Each structure stands twice: as structure tokens, then as C-alpha cells.
Amino acid sequence: MSTPLHGLPRALRLAAIGLVLATLAAGFAYAAGWIGSAALSPKRIIDTFEDQAGHFPGYRKNHAKGLCVSGYFLSNRQAESLSRARVFSQAQVPVIGRFAIGGANPHSADTSVPVRSLALQLSSDDGEVWRTGMNTPPVLAVSTPEAFYQQVLAMTPDPATGKPDPARMQAFFAAHPESAAFRQWAKDYKAPDSFANSSFNSINAFALVNKAGNRQYVRWSLMPETPFVALPGPVDDPQYLQHDLQQRLSQGPLRWNLRLTLAAAGDPVDDPSQPWPAERRTVDAGTLVINHVDPPEQGACRDLNFDPLILPSGIEPSADPILAARSAAYSESFNRRSREAAQLGARP
Amino acid sequence: MKPAPVAFHPLARLLHWSMAVLIIAMLFVGVSMIADLSPRHTLLISVHKAIGLALLVLVVIRIILRLTLPHPPVPTDLPPLQRLAAGASHLLLYALMLAMPLIGWGMLSAGGYPLPLQLPALLPHDLQLYAVLRRAHGWLAYLLFATVLVHLGAALVHALIRRDGVLRSMWPGPIRRQPLEAKE
Known part of the structure; x- marks a missing residue:
């Protein structure tokens, strides 16, 4: 032994x-x-963004060009019965935000990109944090990360023209009939002339959970109080939207209403490509007030990851696979740009 | 003076095996979640944070027990180099078991992320500090996995080749003292 x-x-x-x-x-x-x-990984998605748009150390790997803003959210308590999250009952919640344009190139002209975004962090007095990243389209063209990746590949700029090949895009959309609602939006969309009169949408659905534990699936939108004015034809200023925002905020605060759209039984809550019927009940949960803008690529928003799964108690993710993929990919982008900041001192 | 025990205290053995299961689970969860973008990623992240916090509490208890309870000595006939390797690898395991959850906590603090259970931030929000800690967390995880493999390999060599009492001293079940005493 x-x-x-x-x-x-x-x-x-x-x-x-x-x-x-x-x-x-x-x-x-x-x-x-x-x-x-x-398998498709966050790394491959971010690699593909960088392959297509170029490598810009220190910048976010998508929605790279933006401005930090701050303000507060005034709850009107209308959503208090739907969610126990403190943001829906606290009178005034501090907000850090970021307006950006879509795309991975931080030097794109503001009006050259149809998609705009607003990311927010709401910090309530119970110590909970809510981060949300919202875009101008109400739906995505696809319902899975794999299809999203195919869409990104289909949009690869043609080296000859610098623009996506229309035939390739057409083939992609033909192969993805779930993109119909997105294509309709893109066809009808008239770009507003400002971030201030743009509306922003959560795209993915989330579950609100109230004190009794009841769940209600919602999507949310920020509806501008600033009246719509269409973007005038071609614009010379590549920082058109940034200059406009700075100019407006020097005059006074800007406001949006936070509108919750309530899903009915059977509505697709796990599919960001499918809109819900227009007659769905909505609840106006309060007013977002933005009163400060920081100089370009400075301010409190810069070193934050607006991971849409950073949610307070009372708001829960849906099983939407794109929502999970956004969270994973944002994290990869954040890790990568933080590494660039540490190694190269690279700052946007 | 009491003779040194032939086996670890039952509490130490309970901690060793429960932490062994949790640490191996953590390493697999950690390495798979960062390559995943399915809804499983979301679930694994929260599991990873919860187990990490539990392991931090357990390792503190374990270090206290290691320093206070008597424990069996390394076999006297072990060559000096192997004794040194045993000592160094155990020290490394303890250091990594303590460092990994603390780096995880510090890394989330430096990244400006909200912390589970609303724990206080260990470090200020600093993107460059986050980058250093995030990389350290990854590389030290590989080192921890390698050290666990060496530890397991050594335990099996003791049990199957050297056939001494080393593995038995940490065995999760009741210790059969008979063969050990018969040896003397």
C-alpha cells in the first residue's frame, strides 16, 4: 500500500x-x-466594426462620435403602479447621457448617418442605476445576433465607392423578410434637424415588475417636446448636430417625455424587428430634462459603458437575444477602448 | 506537545472541496461567458459575480483556519525541491484565491459599473485602472487554472505513485486511520 x-x-x-x-x-x-x-462572439462583431470603419484607438467601437450631456428625470408617478423601480416615483433623478450618431467612425459628418442615439444613466436615491441606449429607429432589421452580423457584412463598404453595395444589401433584405418594418421606417423616415427634436427608442422590450410582483412587458421611447423641423438638404458643417445642441442648450434646457408602450398578450417581446400594433396603450412616465452639454468627447459619460442590461430592481430584461448580444458586445467595446486608453494614452 | 495530525480538520476539508468545486466552476463560467453573446452570457455574468463574492468570504475563513488549526506536515521523505514546489504552489493558490475576487470587485469599481448588493466601490472610477485590472483578472484566471491543474496532478501522484497519505489527509470522507498506523 x-x-x-x-x-x-x-x-x-x-x-x-x-x-x-x-x-x-x-x-x-x-x-x-x-x-x-x-460561434459568433462579441470579439468577432467588434473586430468586424473595426475592419469596416477603421481603427480609432480610445473611441467607442460603435456610435463612436458623440457628446456628453447631463440633466435630470422628473417622474410623474404614472408608472409607479407598473414598476417598483425608484426612478418612477422619485421626484427628480440625476441623469448622465450621451448623444451620438451611428457608426464606428468618430470623424463622420453628423448628418451623413441616419441613425442617432441617446444613452442615459439614471441614478436613483436608493442606490440603483438604470442605463439605457436608445436609437432613432423603433425596430431593428433583424431578430438574432447572427442575422445582425450578416447585415453588418452586407453593409461592408465597396472599396470603389466607399459605400455599401446596393445589390448586396438588397440580397440581404430579400433573405430577411423580418426586416420589413425596419425597411418601411427607413423609407418613411424624415431626419429632424436636431438631436433636440429626435425621438429615441429602446428597440428591445423589457419587463416592468411592480411591488406585487406583476410583470408587464414594455418598450420605451423619448418623445421630444421640441417641434419637428426637417433637416435642410445638404449640410456643410460636419459637426452640425453638435453645434446645434450646444447652441440650443446655451438658450435653455431641452425636454423629452418618457413614453412606455405596454405589450398585450401575444405581442412579440423577444423580437426587436417586430413592431407592436399602434393602438397599444402608452403611459407617460415623466420628463427628461437635459440642461448641460460637455465639450466633445469629455464629461462623465465618456468612461461609462451604457450596457442596456444595467437595470434597477423593477426593470428586467426580456429574453430577446439581441439585447443579450448588445450587452456582451458593449462590454467588449468598453474593454478594448479602456485597453487602448491604458496602453497608448489614447483618448477620444 | 500534541503530535501533528495525520489529516486536515474536517472543517478545512469541507472548505477545500466546496471551494474546489466553486473555483473550477468559476473558471469555466468566466472563460466561456466572455466569448458568448447569447442570453446565457447575461445569466453567467450574474452567476460569476455571486460565486465570486461567496468565494471571497470563504477564502477569508479558510486563511484564518489555515493559520489557526494544526495541519499535517509534508511527508518527511519528499525531496527538498518538491517540498519547495509544494509550499510555493500552495502559497500561490491562496494568493490567487484571495486576489481574484478582490480584483473582480476593484475592476467593476474602476469601470464605473454598479456593484452587486450595492457593495461600496473598492477603487475610484478610472478607465485606465479598469483596463489594467480587467487584463489582470483574465491572465491571473489562466494562471489559477494552471496552478489548479498542477495541484491536482501532484495530488494524484501522491495518491497513485508515491502512495503516501497526502491525498488521504484531505479526503472528503471519513479518514481510515488503520493503514496509516499499520505503517509505523
Whole structure:
């Protein structure tokens, strides 16, 4: 029992131990995605953004060009019965935000990109934090991360023209009939002349949970109080929207109403490509007031990851796979730009 | 003076095996969640934070027990180099078990992320500090996995090749003292 082994038995047992360790190591490599089939990963999505738009150290890897703003949210308590989140009952909640244009190139002209975004962080007095990233389209063209990736590939700029190949885009949309609502939006969309009169949409659905534990799926939108004015034809100023925002905020605060759209039974809550019927009940939960803008790429928003799954108690994610993928990809973008900041001192 | 025990205290063995299961689960969860973008990613992140916090509490208890309870000595016939390796690898394991959850906590603080259970931030919100800690968390996880493999390999060599009492001293079930005493 207690004599050390020699010879063949020793060799066999050593081999068995080696096999145990190798199996564990292989399992680890498989879990990490180093071996086996290459599933779509956050890394591949962010790599593809950088391949297409270029490498801009220190910048966000999508919606790279933006401005930090701040203000507050005035709750009107209308949504208090729907969600126990303190933001819906606290009179005034401090807000940090970021207006941006879509795309991974931080030097794009403001009006060259149809998609605009507003990301917010609301910090309520119970210590909870709510981050949300909202875009101008109310729906996405796709319902899965894999289809989103195919869409990004289809939009690869043609080296000859610098623009996506229309035939390739057409083929993509033909293969993805779920994109019908998005295509309709893109066709009808008239770009407003300002961030101030743009509306922003959560796109993904979330569940509101009230004190009794009842769940209500919603999507939310910020509806501007500033009246709509269409963007005038071609614009010379590449910082048109930024200058406009700075100019407006020097005159006074800007306001949006937070509108919750309530899903009915059977509405697609896990599919961001499918709109809900227009007659769905809405609840106006309060007013977002933005009263301060920071100089370009400075301010409190810059070093935040507006991960849409940073939610307070009382707001929960839906099972929408795109929502989970956004969270994972934002995290990869945040890690990458923080690394660039640390290694190169790269700052936007 | 009481003779040194032949086995670890039952509480130490309970902690060793429960933490072993949790640490291996953590390493697999951690390495798979960062490559994943499905809704499983969301679930794994929250599991990772919860187990990480539990492991921080457990490792503090464990260090206190290690320093206060008597524990069996390394076999006297072990070559000096192996004794050194055993000591160093155990020290490294303790250091990593303590450092990993603290780095995780500090990293979320430096990244400006809200913390589970609304724990206070360990460090200020600083993007460059976040970058350093995020990388350290990843690389030290690989080092921890490698050290766990070495530890497991060594335990198996003790049990199957050297056939001494080392693995038995940490065995999760009741210790059979008979063979040990018969040896003397």
C-alpha cells in the first residue's frame, strides 16, 4: 500500500494522470471557444466594426462620435403602479447621457448617418442605476445576433465607392423578410434637424415588475417636446448636430417625455424587428430634462459603458437575444477602448 | 506537545472541496461567458459575480483556519525541491484565491459599473485602472487554472505513485486511520 510504484505500473498510472489533466485542459479550451466550432462572439462583431470603419484607438467601437450631456428625470408617478423601480416615483433623478450618431467612425459628418442615439444613466436615491441606449429607429432589421452580423457584412463598404453595395444589401433584405418594418421606417423616415427634436427608442422590450410582483412587458421611447423641423438638404458643417445642441442648450434646457408602450398578450417581446400594433396603450412616465452639454468627447459619460442590461430592481430584461448580444458586445467595446486608453494614452 | 495530525480538520476539508468545486466552476463560467453573446452570457455574468463574492468570504475563513488549526506536515521523505514546489504552489493558490475576487470587485469599481448588493466601490472610477485590472483578472484566471491543474496532478501522484497519505489527509470522507498506523 505505501511503497512507491516502479516500472510499468508507474508509467501506466502517470499516463492516466496526464490524461485526466489533459481532459480538463481541453474542456477549458473548449469552454473558452479556443477549440471547436467558432460561434459568433462579441470579439468577432467588434473586430468586424473595426475592419469596416477603421481603427480609432480610445473611441467607442460603435456610435463612436458623440457628446456628453447631463440633466435630470422628473417622474410623474404614472408608472409607479407598473414598476417598483425608484426612478418612477422619485421626484427628480440625476441623469448622465450621451448623444451620438451611428457608426464606428468618430470623424463622420453628423448628418451623413441616419441613425442617432441617446444613452442615459439614471441614478436613483436608493442606490440603483438604470442605463439605457436608445436609437432613432423603433425596430431593428433583424431578430438574432447572427442575422445582425450578416447585415453588418452586407453593409461592408465597396472599396470603389466607399459605400455599401446596393445589390448586396438588397440580397440581404430579400433573405430577411423580418426586416420589413425596419425597411418601411427607413423609407418613411424624415431626419429632424436636431438631436433636440429626435425621438429615441429602446428597440428591445423589457419587463416592468411592480411591488406585487406583476410583470408587464414594455418598450420605451423619448418623445421630444421640441417641434419637428426637417433637416435642410445638404449640410456643410460636419459637426452640425453638435453645434446645434450646444447652441440650443446655451438658450435653455431641452425636454423629452418618457413614453412606455405596454405589450398585450401575444405581442412579440423577444423580437426587436417586430413592431407592436399602434393602438397599444402608452403611459407617460415623466420628463427628461437635459440642461448641460460637455465639450466633445469629455464629461462623465465618456468612461461609462451604457450596457442596456444595467437595470434597477423593477426593470428586467426580456429574453430577446439581441439585447443579450448588445450587452456582451458593449462590454467588449468598453474593454478594448479602456485597453487602448491604458496602453497608448489614447483618448477620444 | 500534541503530535501533528495525520489529516486536515474536517472543517478545512469541507472548505477545500466546496471551494474546489466553486473555483473550477468559476473558471469555466468566466472563460466561456466572455466569448458568448447569447442570453446565457447575461445569466453567467450574474452567476460569476455571486460565486465570486461567496468565494471571497470563504477564502477569508479558510486563511484564518489555515493559520489557526494544526495541519499535517509534508511527508518527511519528499525531496527538498518538491517540498519547495509544494509550499510555493500552495502559497500561490491562496494568493490567487484571495486576489481574484478582490480584483473582480476593484475592476467593476474602476469601470464605473454598479456593484452587486450595492457593495461600496473598492477603487475610484478610472478607465485606465479598469483596463489594467480587467487584463489582470483574465491572465491571473489562466494562471489559477494552471496552478489548479498542477495541484491536482501532484495530488494524484501522491495518491497513485508515491502512495503516501497526502491525498488521504484531505479526503472528503471519513479518514481510515488503520493503514496509516499499520505503517509505523
